[in-house]
Structures are given as structure tokens and as C-alpha cells.
Amino acid sequence: xxxxxxxxxxxxxxxxRVARLLAHVLQGLWTLxxxxxxxxxxxxxAHVQRWSQQALGILGVRCFxxxxxxxxxxxxxxxxxxxxxxxxxxxxxxxxxxxxxxxVRHWPVLGRLVAGAGTLFIERASRRDxxxxxxxxAERLHAGDVLAIFPEGTTSDGRGVLPFHAxxxxxxxxxxxxxxxxxxxxxxxxxxxxxxxxxxxxxxxGDDTLVASLWRVLxxxxxxxxxHWGEPQRANGRDRRTWASDLRGAVATLAGLPPPNV
Numbered sequence: 001x002x003x004x005x006x007x008x009x010x011x012x013x014x015x016x017r018v019a020r021l022l023a024h025v026l027q028g029l030w031t032l033x034x035x036x037x038x039x040x041x042x043x044x045x046a047h048v049q050r051w052s053q054q055a056l057g058i059l060g061v062r063c064f065x066x067x068x069x070x071x072x073x074x075x076x077x078x079x080x081x082x083x084x085x086x087x088x089x090x091x092x093x094x095x096x097x098x099x100x101x102x103x104v105r106h107w108p109v110l111g112r113l114v115a116g117a118g119t120l121f122i123e124r125a126s127r128r129d130x131x132x133x134x135x136x137x138a139e140r141l142h143a144g145d146v147l148a149i150f151p152e153g154t155t156s157d158g159r160g161v162l163p164f165h166a167x168x169x170x171x172x173x174x175x176x177x178x179x180x181x182x183x184x185x186x187x188x189x190x191x192x193x194x195x196x197x198x199x200x201x202x203x204x205x206g207d208d209t210l211v212a213s214l215w216r217v218l219x220x221x222x223x224x225x226x227x228h229w230g231e232p233q234r235a236n237g238r239d240r241r242t243w244a245s246d247l248r249g250a251v252a253t254l255a256g257l258p259p260p261n262v
Contacts, residue, residue, distance in 0.1 A: 010219040010221065011219065013219075014215065014218040014219045017058055017059065017060065017218045018218060020058045021055070021058050021059070021218075024051070024054060024055055024058055025109055025110070025113065027051075028051050028113050029109070029112060029113065029116075031047055031051065032112070032113070032116035035047060036116060044117075044118070045095040046095075048091050048095045048117050049091060049092060049093075049094075049095045052088045052091040052092035052095075053092045055088055055092075056088060056092050056225075059085075059088075059217055059218065059223075060217075060218075060220065060221070060223065061085070061088075061089070061217065061223050061224070061225055062189065062223070062224045062225070063089055063092055063093065063224070063225045063226075063227065064193065064224060064225070064226045064227070065093055065227050065229070066193055066226060066227065066228045066229065067228060067229035067230065067254075068229055069093055069094035069227070069229050070094060070146050070180055070229075070232070072144070072146070073141065073143075073144045073145045073146040073147075073177075074140075074142070074143075074144050074145060074146075074177045074178075075141075075146050075147075075177060075178050075179070075180055075232060076137070076141065076146075076147050076148075076149065076168075076169075076171070076172045076177055076178070076179045076180070077094075077096055077146065077147065077148040077149070077179075077180050077181075077182050078148075078149055078150075078151050078164070078169075078179055078180070078181055078182065078247050078251065079148065079149075079150060079181070079182035079183070079184055079251060080150070080152060080156065080158075080161045080182075080183060080184055080251050080252070080255055080257075081150035081152050081154065081155050081156065081184075082155055082156060082157070082158040082184060082186065082202060082203060082204070082205075083155060083186070083202035083203060083204045083213060084110075084202075084204055084210060084213065084214075085186075085202040085204075085217065085225070086150070086184055087100075087114070089184065089225040089227065090148060090182070090184075090227065091117070093227055094146070095117075095146075096146050096147060096148035097117075097118045097119065097120065097140060097145050097146070097147045097148070098114075098117075098118075098119045098120070098147070098148050098149070099119070099120045099121075099122055099133060099137065099148070099149045099150075099168060100114065100119050100120070100121055100150075101121070101122060101123075101153075101154075102121045102122060102123045104119070104121070105119075105121050107210070120133055120136050120137065120140075120147075121133075130167045130168075133168065134167060134168060134170050134171050134174075135171075137149075137168055137171035138170075138171040138174050138175050141171060141172065141175040141177045142175055148182075149168050151164035151165050151166070151168065151169075151244060151247070151248070152164060152165070153165050154205075155204050155205045156205060157200075157203055157205050158185065158186060158198050158200075158202075158203060159198060160252070160257055160258065160260065161248055161251055161252040161255070161257055161260050163248065163260070164244040164245065164247060164248040165244070166240040166241045166243070166244035167240075169240040169243055169247075170240050172235070173235055173240055173243075176234070176235075178232040178233060178234050179232065179233055179234075179243070179247060180229065180230060180231070180232040180233075181229075181230035181233075181247050181251045181254055182227060182228065182229055182230065182251065182254065183227075183228040183230070183251050183252070183253070183254025183255030183256070183257075184225070184226070184227060184228075184255060185198065185225075185226045185228070185255045185256055185257075186198060186199040186200075186201070186202050186224070186225055186226070187199055187224050187226060188222045188223070188224065189222035189223075189224050191224070193226055193228075193256075196256060199220070199223050199224070200216070201213075201216040201217050201219075201220040202216070202217055202223070202225075228254035228255060228256075229254075230250050230251075230254050233247075233250075248260050
């Protein structure tokens with residue numbers, strides 16, 4: 001994605017944000033090392049939520065919540081996927097155990113933070129690994145966790161919802177757990193919560209780099225994240241493919257996007 005010219009004042013502010021963000025990341029690593037080994041699940045979730053909220057404050061991202069997020073598990077959250085920022089935004093509102101592509105584990109520094117927060121990693125090109133992760137998700141649902149997945153399997157430009165992969169829904173079927181759709185949208189400040197207008201700063205798609213996407217977020221002055229939570233639903237006799245298609249439509253509606261073409 002092409003990056004527009006950034007005013008000098010925004011660049012100066014972004015450099016300050018970078019310094020604060022680096023310090024915040026180091027503080028997060030220290031928490032993983034010293035605090036997490038002695039904390040229970042509730043304590044770890046509280047630390048993840050507080051750290052994520054503070055990170056959004058440093059980045060200058062305002063977050064708006066529409067509809068009630070999940071109060072407790074077992075529950076599987078399914079959302080559209082636009083950016084690396086999605087995980088921060090969701091965790092700032094309702095900490096979840098995410099399922100993420102294995103590449104994220106190898107991101108410098110950030111991969112350690114994501115892994116330390118309890119993320120389950122999946123090799124998306126491997127059927128065998130997908131089966132392994134389905135079993136892991138089912139185990140965590142049996143334990144009463146709230147998990148979050150991005151069934152598109154990759155990021156989009158935020159102007160539509162890609163087809164959903166149905167594999168991980170098998171864990172919800174096997175455990176008879178509810179699934180809650182979540183629509184994520186990034187909009188400029190002042191835009192209506194249901195406006196079609198989108199903010200491109202967080203987009204992380206195609207040949208875009210993490211550094212370029214991060215820089216756009218750091219230099220933005222009007223970036224708002226909107227989380228639209230839907231009603232939890234059960235399969236009610238649907239197979240995983242039918243359920244995935246229905247959930248895709250629900251997520252698109254929640255995010256204020258056109259109905260997907262099946």
C-alpha cells in the first residue's frame with residue numbers, strides 16, 4: 001500500500017511514540033518473565049488487557065465498543081482480519097486466547113509477546129497441523145476459555161470479508177460451544193460507527209510490510225477502531241461449512257460491509 005506524505009509534525013510525534021512503544025514492549029517482556037509464571041489465568045488476562053490498552057494509548061488509537069463482548073467461556077470468537085492491530089484492539093476490550101498463523105511467532109520481539117499471551121499457532125498450509133490445533137482449541141473450550149480466530153486465514157483491505165475456512169469451527173461443534181461473531185472496522189475520527197468510510201493506516205495486506213503499516217499507525221492523527229459484537233450462536237444442526245458461511249455474512253454485516261458473494 002502506498003504511503004502518503006507525512007507532515008513534519010506527525011513525524012516528530014511518531015518518533016516520540018516509537019520510543020514510548022519500545023519501552024512498553026520491554027515492560028511487557030519483563031511481565032512475561034517475572035509476573036506470568038506466578039499468575040493465574042485471570043491475572044494473566046488482566047495484565048494482557050491493561051498492556052494492550054496502554055499500547056493503544058501510545059499508538060494514538062481510540063477504541064469504540066458496540067454490543068456486549070463475551071463475559072465468560074467456553075466461547076469461540078470469529079472476526080474479520082485487517083491488521084496486526086486487530087489482536088491489540090480485541091485484547092484491550094476482552095482478552096482472548098488467539099489462534100494465529102505460525103509466522104507471527106517469529107516476528108522480532110512481538111512474536112515473543114504474542115506467544116507469551118497464550119496464542120496457539122497454526123501452520124495454515126498443513127492439514128495435519130490444522131487437526132492438531134482443532135484438538136487444542138477443543139481442549140481450551142472444554143477448560144472454559146474464550147478463544148478468537150480469524151477464519152479468513154489472512155488479512156484483507158477492510159472493504160470486504162474473504163471466504164471463511166471452516167476447519168477450526170469443528171472444535172466448537174465437537175464441544176457444543178457457542179460462537180460469537182465480531183466485526184472489526186477502522187474509521188477516521190468523527191465517522192459514523194456504521195459508515196462505509198474506512199481508515200487505511202492499519203491495513204497490512206499483500207506486499208505491505210509490518211514496519212510500513214506500523215509507521216502509518218504511528219503517524220495517524222484520527223484512527224479509531226470499532227468493535228461490533230454480535231449475538232453468540234450455536235450450530236443448531238448446521239455443518240461447519242454452512243456455519244462458516246453464515247458467520248461470514250454476520251461478520252460482514254456487523255463490520256458495515258457489503259454482504260459477501262457466496
